[in-house]
Amino acid sequence: MTEVFSKLYTGKKKELFFERDMSPDKSRKLKKDIKENIDGVHDYLYDCDDVITRDFYMGQAPKHQMSLIYIDGMVDKDTVQNDILKSLMLFTRQFTLEYSVGNNFFNMIKEGLLTAGDLEESDNFGEVIMGILSGDTVLFLDKVEKALIISTRGWEKRGVQEPSTEAVIRGPRDGFTETYRTNVALVRRRLKNPNLKVKTIKLGRHTRTDVGIMFIQGIAKPSIVDEVLKRLNTIDISSVLESGYIEQMIEGDWLSPFPQLRRTERPDIVAASLVEGNVAIICDNTPFALLAPATLLSLFQSPEDYYERWYIVSMIRILRFTAAFFAFTFPALYISMTAFHPGMLPTDLALSIAASREGVPFSAVLEALIMVFSIEVLREAGVRLPGPIGQTIGIVGGLVVGEAAVRAGIVSPIMVIVVAINAISSFAIPNYSVAIGFRLITFIFMALAAVAGLYGVMLGLLGLTIHMVTLKSFGAHYLSPFVSFRWSESKDTIVRGPMPSMEIRPGYTRPEDLDRINDRRHDTIDKVGDENADK
Amino acid sequence: MLTNNDKITVPQTVALMITTILEIGLLSLPRDVAIYGNSDGWILVITGGILAFGGSLILSTLIRRFPNDTFIEYSQKVIGKAPAFLLGIILIIYFILATSIVIRTFAEVINAFMLQRTPREFIIVTQMLLTVYLIRHGIEPTARISEILLPILIIPVFAMYIIAIPKADFTELLPFLNTPPKAMALGSLNTMFSFFGIEILLMLGPYMRSPRRIYWTMFLSVAISTMIYLFIVIVVFVSIGVENSKVLVWPGMTIIRTIMAPGRVFERLDAMALALWTIASFTTANSLFFTGSLAFTHLTKAREFKFFITILFPWIYLFATIPPNILVTEKLVYGVKIGSITVGILIPLAILILSIVLKKGGRQHD
Numbered sequence: 001m002t003e004v005f006s007k008l009y010t011g012k013k014k015e016l017f018f019e020r021d022m023s024p025d026k027s028r029k030l031k032k033d034i035k036e037n038i039d040g041v042h043d044y045l046y047d048c049d050d051v052i053t054r055d056f057y058m059g060q061a062p063k064h065q066m067s068l069i070y071i072d073g074m075v076d077k078d079t080v081q082n083d084i085l086k087s088l089m090l091f092t093r094q095f096t097l098e099y100s101v102g103n104n105f106f107n108m109i110k111e112g113l114l115t116a117g118d119l120e121e122s123d124n125f126g127e128v129i130m131g132i133l134s135g136d137t138v139l140f141l142d143k144v145e146k147a148l149i150i151s152t153r154g155w156e157k158r159g160v161q162e163p164s165t166e167a168v169i170r171g172p173r174d175g176f177t178e179t180y181r182t183n184v185a186l187v188r189r190r191l192k193n194p195n196l197k198v199k200t201i202k203l204g205r206h207t208r209t210d211v212g213i214m215f216i217q218g219i220a221k222p223s224i225v226d227e228v229l230k231r232l233n234t235i236d237i238s239s240v241l242e243s244g245y246i247e248q249m250i251e252g253d254w255l256s257p258f259p260q261l262r263r264t265e266r267p268d269i270v271a272a273s274l275v276e277g278n279v280a281i282i283c284d285n286t287p288f289a290l291l292a293p294a295t296l297l298s299l300f301q302s303p304e305d306y307y308e309r310w311y312i313v314s315m316i317r318i319l320r321f322t323a324a325f326f327a328f329t330f331p332a333l334y335i336s337m338t339a340f341h342p343g344m345l346p347t348d349l350a351l352s353i354a355a356s357r358e359g360v361p362f363s364a365v366l367e368a369l370i371m372v373f374s375i376e377v378l379r380e381a382g383v384r385l386p387g388p389i390g391q392t393i394g395i396v397g398g399l400v401v402g403e404a405a406v407r408a409g410i411v412s413p414i415m416v417i418v419v420a421i422n423a424i425s426s427f428a429i430p431n432y433s434v435a436i437g438f439r440l441i442t443f444i445f446m447a448l449a450a451v452a453g454l455y456g457v458m459l460g461l462l463g464l465t466i467h468m469v470t471l472k473s474f475g476a477h478y479l480s481p482f483v484s485f486r487w488s489e490s491k492d493t494i495v496r497g498p499m500p501s502m503e504i505r506p507g508y509t510r511p512e513d514l515d516r517i518n519d520r521r522h523d524t525i526d527k528v529g530d531e532n533a534d535k
Numbered sequence: 536m537l538t539n540n541d542k543i544t545v546p547q548t549v550a551l552m553i554t555t556i557l558e559i560g561l562l563s564l565p566r567d568v569a570i571y572g573n574s575d576g577w578i579l580v581i582t583g584g585i586l587a588f589g590g591s592l593i594l595s596t597l598i599r600r601f602p603n604d605t606f607i608e609y610s611q612k613v614i615g616k617a618p619a620f621l622l623g624i625i626l627i628i629y630f631i632l633a634t635s636i637v638i639r640t641f642a643e644v645i646n647a648f649m650l651q652r653t654p655r656e657f658i659i660v661t662q663m664l665l666t667v668y669l670i671r672h673g674i675e676p677t678a679r680i681s682e683i684l685l686p687i688l689i690i691p692v693f694a695m696y697i698i699a700i701p702k703a704d705f706t707e708l709l710p711f712l713n714t715p716p717k718a719m720a721l722g723s724l725n726t727m728f729s730f731f732g733i734e735i736l737l738m739l740g741p742y743m744r745s746p747r748r749i750y751w752t753m754f755l756s757v758a759i760s761t762m763i764y765l766f767i768v769i770v771v772f773v774s775i776g777v778e779n780s781k782v783l784v785w786p787g788m789t790i791i792r793t794i795m796a797p798g799r800v801f802e803r804l805d806a807m808a809l810a811l812w813t814i815a816s817f818t819t820a821n822s823l824f825f826t827g828s829l830a831f832t833h834l835t836k837a838r839e840f841k842f843f844i845t846i847l848f849p850w851i852y853l854f855a856t857i858p859p860n861i862l863v864t865e866k867l868v869y870g871v872k873i874g875s876i877t878v879g880i881l882i883p884l885a886i887l888i889l890s891i892v893l894k895k896g897g898r899q900h901d
């Protein structure tokens with residue numbers, strides 16, 4: 001270590017010490033001479049033309065140098081010019097010279113001059129460099145061994161918009177943006193609760209991405225929070241560009257086709273989950289937040305499930321689960337019914353299927369495979385293309401190709417119906433990652449059905465059940481609350497009970513505070529009724 | 536000695552027991568009770584259930600006396616190491632045979648009703664692989680699977696048989712109480728065989744979270760299984776008649792083939808029935824296979840049970856493929872049922888009496 005330092009200070013060589021996470025060394029202290037400090041910064045940030053160094057002086061006979069360093073485009077120019085430069089260049093002239101040098105002056109600036117809101121004092125290069133790179137402005141003064149890091153972050157960013165992947169009919173329209181602070185604020189605005197804790201760490205050796213863990217103390221189980229923090233701290237990766245990097249690094253079972261964290265771009269979902277005892281991971285540069293632990297049930301939920309009345313929601317949820325079942329079994333059932341057990345269908349249906357398959361040159365398996373494959377291709381093509389063209393693809397693929405394929409006798413019309421229902425079903429699942437997981441296992445089920453008919457499908461279903469039952473997300477059973485079922489939790493499962501009856505929080509997060517609703521509600525309603533009667 | 540720290544709760548134990556018990560009896564019990572009791576057959580189900588509960592009381596009492604030991608350990612404490620080792624080997628052989636016969640019967644049914652041309656070995660191997668995939672995860676996931684599959688198994692079974700009721704002829708249940716007591720006794724004993732599976736209790740003691748509530752657990756398990764069996768026997772009797780039940784191999788399956796789902800969704804409910812049959816057989820094979828490898832683990836005092844799954848696998852496969860046809864299989868089923876009485880009731884009874892006489896176990900273990 002000392003060898004490195006000695007080289008750093010004596011030699012001219014640009015040999016610098018970086019910590020393992022690529023951040024500049026924090027133990028390298030600032031010097032008294034401003035020139036050395038500025039050179040020190042440039043030791044790290046040489047060849048970076050977007051770094052701007054603004055030198056200015058105060059006093060007349062002995063001029064005292066001050067210096068601002070920031071990165072163009074990452075700072076808010078208004079703040080730099082009005083709140084920093086103006087104060088320093090104009091107002092400092094009122095002070096006598098003894099105040100304008102050294103620590104006195106530094107404190108004066110820090111405590112009374114700068115009108116910027118958030119500033120920090122630092123005495124080492126590590127924090128200074130990271131500050132500059134994060135969009136802060138650093139102020140150096142001559143004859144002072146400290147620097148001021150003034151928060152001036154402000155860059156071009158997208159405003160808060162309606163999330164495009166999780167649209168709702170009823171519910172708030174704001175979604176997360178790419179800015180970490182905005183996202184945290186969106187959640188904080190919904191939970192004006194001192195127990196809502198936010199812990200920020202930096203991840204990614206090169207990206208130094210801000211990653212925040214949010215939870216509500218007193219509800220979230222500490223062991224889950226610790227587990228999330230522990231897993232996050234074990235990540236040593238060169239870049240974190242999206243929360244997906246984090247998700248894949250901290251999930252328990254990477255062989256599973258199902259996501260083990262719930263991702264969302266809606267702050268209301270994050271707020272609701274935090275109240276249920278989840279831990280949220282919010283990552284800079286992406287609108288997608290992660291929620292842990294996740295259960296299959298939570299991945300099947302949409303925020304509207306709690307905004308609408310319970311009849312409607314219960315019906316929609318039953319619909320979704322039925323759709324999910326068809327999303328991975330329908331082609332397999334078709335294959336096994338036509339190729340293995342035509343006797344199990346009603347005679348008329350079996351006959352009409354047989355009639356429609358007349359002239360089709362392929363076996364049911366191959367037929368299903370062709371159609372499912374083309375639907376997947378259409379889906380992928382439609383996702384990548386811009387809106388209007390995507391729609392065209394849908395029409396061309398769905399109508400023209402489907403119709404033409406039937407006319408040409410390549411596939412049977414019933415096959416088209418089967419595959420269409422299968423595809424539509426999978427998109428009735430609110431969470432895209434789960435939907436894709438189910439579409440993936442469609443192929444496995446088709447293979448099983450092709451080998452062993454209905455018995456194969458049954459094997460697949462049992463295997464899937466085993467996989468899901470043994471899957472855990474941060475200590476929570478993936479199939480919770482269906483495993484180790486408790487009657488009190490039954491009101492928020494495949495059906496959702498009326499809101500007043502949902503008295504406790506879901507148990508999968510093992511929340512410290514189970515009560516969701518107090519019994520007081522009924523008392524107050526009765527009282528209000530009585531008062532009205534008195535009048 | 537615990538191979539892992541997983542423990543199962545009371546509802547999980549009940550689910551595990553019920554899903555283990557419900558298997559072969561689902562399809563063949565109506566035939567057995569019809570042969571012994573004619574129209575009184577359904578009473579035999581109740582008396583058989585009571586007998587089975589009596590048998591489970593022996594196992595439960597042993598668990599109460601030795602809450603931290605499995606059969607392997609407490610038999611060593613009571614009768615000494617060498618004889619207990621022999622009993623342990625008998626136990627393992629029994630579990631191997633029971634697992635293989637369960638899987639073989641399953642394959643026979645699938646071959647007969649669903650996949651006529653598929654090689655039986657394929658069905659046996661796939662079913663065994665699925666079982667291995669589950670039981671490698673340990674006792675708690677195995678019990679959890681039972682817990683989650685139990686409603687999926689029971690509710691459709693009831694629904695399907697209820698569909699059959701409108702065409703039922705309840706005079707089939709008459710005459711009432713017309714069977715000589717000797718036939719009743721024999722029949723009850725025979726029905727008790729259909730509750731085979733309770734002997735997994737031999738190995739479950741230390742894995743239960745609350746062994747103190749074992750009597751209640753067993754009462755629930757046997758009572759619910761009896762109710763399900765009773766329901767099925769009555770429905771089979773009233774829909775196809777007692778005489779028909781006597782000659783069919785699997786009357787429970789035949790009646791489903793004759794049912795049509797309302798609205799003609801499916802013309803025959805075979806598909807549903809076979810799906811449920813797969814679940815029933817799978818859960819039974821799971822617990823027997825798991826208990827077998829657990830017994831092996833305890834016998835050798837090994838720490839890891841997964842290894843013994845691999846050891847048992849080829850033997851179970853071998854015994855499942857040996858019977859040349861269904862007649863031999865049925866005989867072997869009967870043999871295993873008798874074995875289950877020996878292993879699950881007679882031997883434990885002897886151990887229990889010895890332990891009381893020799894004053895071993897009991898309080899000092901609490």
